[in-house]
Amino acid sequence: MQNIQNESGQASTTNNEIGIGGANTNEPVINTLAQVSTKKTQMQLDAEYIKKNFSLTLPAKAEITSHYGKREKTEIVSENHQGIDIGVVVGTTIVAAMEGTVTVVSKEGDYGTHVKIVNKDVTTIYAHCSKILVKEGEKVKKGQKIALSGNTGNTTGPHLHFEIRRQERTVDPELILSWK
DSSP: OEEEEOTTSOEEEEOOOOSTTOOSSSSOOOOHHHHSOOOOOHHHHHHHHHHHHOOOOOSSOSOEEEOSEEOOOOSSSOSEEOSEEEOOOTTOEEEOSSOEEEEEEEOOSTTOEEEEEEETTEEEEEEEEEEEOSOTTOEEOTTOEEEEEBOOSSOSSSBEEEEEEETTEEEOGGGTOOOO
8 A cells, every 4th residue: 555645735545556346556446347238149139130121010009918039838839939919809800010122921820820021131020810802912101001900820819910020030020119
C-alpha cells in the first residue's frame, strides 16, 4: 500500500501490490462483467434480420394458447412446437402477416388445411384452417385475407398455428410481433 496526496492535499491510499484484488497501477479496476460480450443465438439474429428487413402484422388478434418451443408431449401435441397457436373460433379471418407469394396451399399432413407465403428468405405458415382464400402462385399483401381458421389436421381444438421461418430455421413469432 502506498500513501499519496490528492489535489486538495488530503492523504489517500492506493494498492500497488499484485495479488488478489490488487493492482499494479493507480488506474481504477474495470468491471470485467461489463466487458463480457453477450453472444446472440441464431434465432435472435434471424428475428432482428426479419424485423429490420420486413414489415409484419398479426395474422389474427387473439390470445396465444401455446407458445413456441418445448412443451409436454401428448398423442396429439408435439414436444418441440415450431410456432405459436392463436386461440380463435372456427371461421375467424386470418390475414397475411407479410406480403409475399403463396407457394403452398395444402390439406395434407399434421397441419391440415394450410398455406405458406414466401418473401425472399422468409416464410410464414398458417395451419389448421377451415378454408384457404388464396391460390398457389398468387401475390398477397400484408393484411390481406388469406384463410379462415379451423380445426383441421392434428389439433386439440380450433386455433391458428402460425410459424415464421428464415431460410429453413424456425423463429419464435413473439420475438418479432407483439400481442399486447
